[in-house]
Amino acid sequence: MSGNKVVSEILRDYIYNSLEEGKRIDGRGYDEYRKVSIETNVIQSAEGSARVHIGNTDVLAGIKMTIGSPFPDTPNVGVMTTNAELIPMASPTFESGPPDAESIELSRVVDRGLREGHAVDMEKLCIKEGELVWIMFIDVHILDYDGNLFDAAALAAMAALASATVPASQFADQYPDYDLGEDFPMPINNYPIMSTFVKIKDVILVDPALDEETVADARLSVSTDPEGRVRAMQKGLNGGFSYAEIQDIVRKATEKGNELRDILMKSL
Amino acid sequence: MSEESIEVKRELVLPGDLIAEGDMRPGTGAYAQDGKIYAAQMGIKNISRNYVNVFPLKGHYMPKFGDKVIGIVEEMSANSWLVDINSPYPAPLHVNEVPWKVDFGDTGKYLKVGDVVLLKVAGIDEAKHVKVTMKEQGLRKLTGGSIMEISAYKVPRVIGKGGSMINILKEYTQCRIFVGQNGRIWIDGDVDGIALAMRAINMIDNNAHTIGLTDRVREFLEKESKEIGILSKEE
Amino acid sequence: MGMKMDIELIDKNGLRIDGRKPEELRPIKIEAGVLKRADGSAYVEWGKNKILAAVYGPREAHPRHLQKSNKAIVQVRYNMAPFSVGDRKRPGPDRRSVEISKITSEALEHVVMTELFPRSSIDVFIEVLQANAGTRCAGLTAASVALADAGIPMKDLVVGVASGKVDDVVVLDLGKEEDNYGQADVPMGYIPRTGEIVLLQMDGDMTQEELFKAMEMSMDAAKYIYGLQKEALRKRYEMIAREETEEIEGVQ
Numbered sequence: 001m002s003g004n005k006v007v008s009e010i011l012r013d014y015i016y017n018s019l020e021e022g023k024r025i026d027g028r029g030y031d032e033y034r035k036v037s038i039e040t041n042v043i044q045s046a047e048g049s050a051r052v053h054i055g056n057t058d059v060l061a062g063i064k065m066t067i068g069s070p071f072p073d074t075p076n077v078g079v080m081t082t083n084a085e086l087i088p089m090a091s092p093t094f095e096s097g098p099p100d101a102e103s104i105e106l107s108r109v110v111d112r113g114l115r116e117g118h119a120v121d122m123e124k125l126c127i128k129e130g131e132l133v134w135i136m137f138i139d140v141h142i143l144d145y146d147g148n149l150f151d152a153a154a155l156a157a158m159a160a161l162a163s164a165t166v167p168a169s170q171f172a173d174q175y176p177d178y179d180l181g182e183d184f185p186m187p188i189n190n191y192p193i194m195s196t197f198v199k200i201k202d203v204i205l206v207d208p209a210l211d212e213e214t215v216a217d218a219r220l221s222v223s224t225d226p227e228g229r230v231r232a233m234q235k236g237l238n239g240g241f242s243y244a245e246i247q248d249i250v251r252k253a254t255e256k257g258n259e260l261r262d263i264l265m266k267s268l
Numbered sequence: 269m270s271e272e273s274i275e276v277k278r279e280l281v282l283p284g285d286l287i288a289e290g291d292m293r294p295g296t297g298a299y300a301q302d303g304k305i306y307a308a309q310m311g312i313k314n315i316s317r318n319y320v321n322v323f324p325l326k327g328h329y330m331p332k333f334g335d336k337v338i339g340i341v342e343e344m345s346a347n348s349w350l351v352d353i354n355s356p357y358p359a360p361l362h363v364n365e366v367p368w369k370v371d372f373g374d375t376g377k378y379l380k381v382g383d384v385v386l387l388k389v390a391g392i393d394e395a396k397h398v399k400v401t402m403k404e405q406g407l408r409k410l411t412g413g414s415i416m417e418i419s420a421y422k423v424p425r426v427i428g429k430g431g432s433m434i435n436i437l438k439e440y441t442q443c444r445i446f447v448g449q450n451g452r453i454w455i456d457g458d459v460d461g462i463a464l465a466m467r468a469i470n471m472i473d474n475n476a477h478t479i480g481l482t483d484r485v486r487e488f489l490e491k492e493s494k495e496i497g498i499l500s501k502e503e
Numbered sequence: 504m505g506m507k508m509d510i511e512l513i514d515k516n517g518l519r520i521d522g523r524k525p526e527e528l529r530p531i532k533i534e535a536g537v538l539k540r541a542d543g544s545a546y547v548e549w550g551k552n553k554i555l556a557a558v559y560g561p562r563e564a565h566p567r568h569l570q571k572s573n574k575a576i577v578q579v580r581y582n583m584a585p586f587s588v589g590d591r592k593r594p595g596p597d598r599r600s601v602e603i604s605k606i607t608s609e610a611l612e613h614v615v616m617t618e619l620f621p622r623s624s625i626d627v628f629i630e631v632l633q634a635n636a637g638t639r640c641a642g643l644t645a646a647s648v649a650l651a652d653a654g655i656p657m658k659d660l661v662v663g664v665a666s667g668k669v670d671d672v673v674v675l676d677l678g679k680e681e682d683n684y685g686q687a688d689v690p691m692g693y694i695p696r697t698g699e700i701v702l703l704q705m706d707g708d709m710t711q712e713e714l715f716k717a718m719e720m721s722m723d724a725a726k727y728i729y730g731l732q733k734e735a736l737r738k739r740y741e742m743i744a745r746e747e748t749e750e751i752e753g754v755q
């Protein structure tokens with residue numbers, strides 16, 4: 001991710017040498033995630049929230065909702081905006097300032113996974129077609145960065161959504177001419193889960209830790225739904241994958257997605 | 269230093285804590301105000317003769333003359349390299365301070381960005397400009413193995429009383445280990461040995477347990493080294 | 504201060520809208536060393552405020568023109584998470600957060616021994632995760648703990664605490680409604696041991712006597728909060744200190 005300090009050649013070689021003997025430097029299997037934990041409803045000022053740890057990576061996602069006009073080309077659905085911030089608290093390499101390409105890519109990839117995976121039934125967020133809809137902001141705050149922000153951010157966003165309540169009663173006075181009804185749970189439609197793999201030399205690893213990420217040649221994030229359908233992908237870094245590698249990753253992503261989804265469902 | 273000159277009371281002090289009054293002077297990590305001495309840092313209070321010190325528990329490495337440190341080359345110029353020595357102050361390594369005859373503009377032939385070097389701090393001035401050298405026996409470019417970083421204040425613990433801890437680490441992992449004063453540690457051996465050494469050093473760095481750390485590390489290494497089949501010389 | 508509304512902030516028994524007495528603080532919980540990457544960190548829950556502070560440094564000051572040849576600079580970034588407030592806050596610095604960052608930095612520079620680290624920067628990041636009035640004071644309180652946690656040499660810890668006036672009564676530590684509909688707010692940064700006031704703001708309308716009473720209330724409360732700060736650090740490091748002593752003795 002963001003401009004890391006210079007990686008020592010020794011560390012790079014050590015990661016390579018370990019992989020040559022079939023070992024990851026933290027002792028994990030190639031297909032093994034670090035410990036994943038999810039805690040929901042941690043922020044009361046948000047309509048929904050979740051804190052996700054993947055190893056030492058620590059992210060907090062919060063949902064805020066308001067009411068506004070739909071986009072003219074989609075008059076009967078709510079509006080969703082996703083924003084992820086690599087705040088400088090999280091890493092000595094993150095800098096203050098407007099979002100850089102890393103933050104924007106992360107935001108967009110998380111957004112794509114949720115949007116294309118139909119995580120939320122956006123039609124249920126329409127109040128009156130062409131006039132008024134719910135507008136939803138998903139904000140992901142990165143607190144501690146130790147690699148694999150894509151999966152942590154996507155999982156936190158999904159968990160925050162699944163724990164959210166649409167605050168209809170709060171807006172009743174503001175929109176007396178509309179029937180907003182009572183508060184209702186976020187209409188969750190599906191649980192897409194993102195799983196990220198990196199390629200180091202010719203080895204494919206899931207859930208890269210920071211050191212692995214810094215020496216990785218290529219990265220692929222795959223968002224899959226409970227039926228194993230693929231809903232979003234993003235390839236990153238300047239290395240390439242073979243077609244066979246992509247097939248392998250996609251299959252594994254489904255499997256890993258199921259594992260993470262189980263953890264998610266238990267947290268709700 | 270004799271036993272009596274060290275205050276044995278294990279006292280954690282925090283910034284602003286009153287740590288001495290009367291006929292005492294502030295040493296490191298302490299300051300005087302209105303005739304009293306206060307802690308200027310979180311750490312352990314220590315009285316040595318008539319000085320009150322606070323030995324820090326955490327903080328960045330500050331270069332000291334004579335320290336051997338492990339650096340990573342982060343920039344090159346025509347006649348020097350800039351080396352990250354894990355301190356707030358990167359150290360320029362001039363071509364005159366390396367054991368090779370380097371022609372102007374040829375620095376890249378000898379050391380590249382990302383290379384790891386064992387250096388000595390040859391000087392540091394008031395404004396914290398650091399001078400380092402590689403021109404002394406044992407100083408060199410390090411290759412192979414792995415490196416890791418711990419807090420510079422944990423270095424004495426990794427070495428242990430009279431080298432006790434480092435000897436245990438070397439024995440059970442069958443690795444060569446060099447601990448830089450700046451908290452960087454270079455470990456060379458086979459992949460399993462290195463991984464085990466790193467786990468043990470992390471255990472020391474994290475203060476996983478309280479008393480008898482040396483014994484705990486020994487127990488850990490004994491069990492793990494058997495499991496992965498590293499044989500120490502004695503066996 | 505906000506508009507006076509038809510809202511009773513002090514009831515007939517002299518209690519405040521959340522049931523507190525005028526000189527009563529909201530519950531405060533402080534934890535030290537909560538993040539992995541940062542050199543030092545702290546988490547503060549203060550009423551419904553949830554605040555994280557992290558410290559990096561001393562490290563090379565960037566950009567270089569900020570470097571001071573004879574001392575370190577203390578750079579503070581106070582930031583509110585978009586979901587920390589009722590109406591989503593747009594990400595990024597606004598004029599309010601820039602001002603808070605500046606005065607917090609000045610308050611902390613007073614205690615940090617910057618002369619020990621010429622040309623470097625000590626960076627403090629305050630993230631408001633959940634806001635409910637008084638975040639700058641809670642943030643300053645958290646930042647002090649995070650600095651000590653990072654092992655930064657400093658003369659003392661700074662406490663942030665506010666007082667003010669609601670329904671013509673001088674009160675300590677304004678809550679959300681009191682902040683919105685009260686008559687005055689006086690945030691302070693204070694060092695209990697030395698009696699130095701290192702941050703002070705005021706807005707609203709108070710007599711001089713009321714102002715002084717409010718400040719005295721804050722100074723009193725600061726002693727208690729100072730105790731909580733130190734307790735958090737002790738709790739985190741007491742055991743470690745015991746082992747370290749063994750080692751120090753061993754090596755000498």
